[in-house]
Amino acid sequence: MSDAPLLRLRALEQVFDTKKGPVAAVGGVDLEVKAGKVLCLVGESGCGKTTTARAAAGITRPTAGAVEFRGKSLTDMTPGEKTAYRRAVQYIHQDPYAALNPTRTVASTLTAGLKRHGLVKNRTEARAKAAELLTLVDLTPPESYLDSYPHQLSGGQRQRVNVARSLAMNPELLICDESTSMLDVSIRVSLLNTLGRLRDDLDVGFLFITHDLAVAKYFAWDGEIAVMYLGKVVEHGPTPEVIGNPQHPYTKALIGAVCEPDPDLARANRSSEQLRSAEIPSLTDLPAGCAFHPRCPAFEPGVCDSTEPALEGTGAAGGRRRVACHIVARDQRRESVQHAQSRDDRTLVLDPNKSPGAAWSA
């Protein structure tokens, strides 16, 4: 594997023209996916996760910025390189019911790409390969699935067929767009385990999109999480860091919203800061300054609504941690100043043991 990351999104922007005016679905996203690693994109509905994924998969052409595969921008690729990229990067749709052609059998769906790209010589070989793929995604015994039609399969089985189809191309990168969100919880984990095996055994890189932090935590523990809000990455870092020690107020809100089966823990979580508003601003009319400020519990007039915060490294986790928040950045500057000037009487340090709200209101 070369040093260049498998996939790099460089200042990716996607603006859609609508009747209500231009909609900046993605406004400048910089991310990387490495081979055998997982990058999880989390965020609420409409924050641009899927749009980012679709641009990364080459389904849509970004309005600005670049998608680079192995250091080569999609727009600069020769047709041959483009074909290689098409094969190496596979996309798994959210809806397992819509992503399979209802008129084709599982075998026919799985072998179409194999035949087209000359990966198999004849029908027998194609069927054997299809059976192998089905075994790989735990649809065993394969011969009881090969001649089935999608409507004869359950949701989980269909999604496995979708995964198998993308694996037929020997992908290096799988882009999963909420691929587990339509599945039953019981099936979700087994599919995640299947995907995890591909990641570990076949060194497949993942751009994994989800709105479910539990899934992100489970699947991307060794990888990274990028939290998106209204088209921008607001926090990015290694998964244990982001989940265990969230910095951005939005990440904190997301983590606070995860359902907790333990009532005591749930009560403890509830005491943490509440959002000021549940309403998501319209993408056609983004708030000035930080897009999150109308909802942010740490909002400070004059700071947050004037300029847009940049996604800056916090210095934690070997510089792999990035947060886009004026308040966090200011607190950190003060923290370093404090360290330099021994003590100040006001505690402005973000202490994970204290209530974050107390620190912010100081």
Add this chain to the structure above:
Amino acid sequence: MTTTLDPALNAAITKPRKHFRESFLGRLWTGLTRSPAGFAGTVLVLAIVLFSFVGPLVIDQHNPTDTTQIWTSPSAEHWLGTQYEGKDTFTILVNSGAQPIWVGTLAALMATFVAVTLGSVAGYFRGRIDAVLLQLTDVTVTIPQFLLMLAVVAFFEDIPPWGISIVVGSTMWAFLFRSIRAQVMSLKEREFVEAARLQNLGASRIVFREILPNMAGFIFVNFVISVNQAIYAIVGLYVLGLMPSGTPNWGLMIHQSWSQNFYLNPVALPFVVTPLIMIVLFTIGLVTMGRGLDQALNPRLRER
């Protein structure tokens, strides 16, 4: 990416299981036979097709003009009586079915083929080719179909039957083109088409193997309706007396009954009514069969 497979399984894997119920013809068969109406329609259509195509081979083709037998009532010898030349009406009826049916079917085949091919190309690729084809259908739709047929038939007097098929077919494709184009435009946005595109399967495979099979029921039903329309158009041309009167034809029988006032003669009733009954029965059969086919080929309806 290699997994070893149980060799015992290998045999089962390499042989595709052929289940009749799942194959296209099997689905067609179950769909046609399951609903009573669809079954009745199919039987009706098959019966009339057999009557018109196998019948002429079975019956005695010797049907001479007999001046002593002009306009007789039905009898054991002449099941439907005799016509104005003393010929057997039943023999004429049997010989008259083949032409309208095959000419109509050919016209519908051509119209459906053109509409499906051009419609899916236009709907999938859009752009300039779509604009040009759309303009073409606008023009085609604006021309009064029957008048065009009349003009062409009147201009080429000795037009062969397949020529009639082309004329009739060329007036029918535009409407089907539009609906096929619209359906392809909707289907191509579906995720499974996107998945096929992401696998670089190639445009022709995507259009003809991924998208079109999803419209098989729709295309089939429209084909059946087109056969109906084409037969009406052809019979209409005959009734108006615009076609060469060489081959026996139901339309020609109606034309004679009408232009020579046979319908005023009570004894001529079988000669006047039977071709009408045949056409009406064939039409009803086609429509009910079409409905059965729609259910057979539409996966959503099939599941119920």
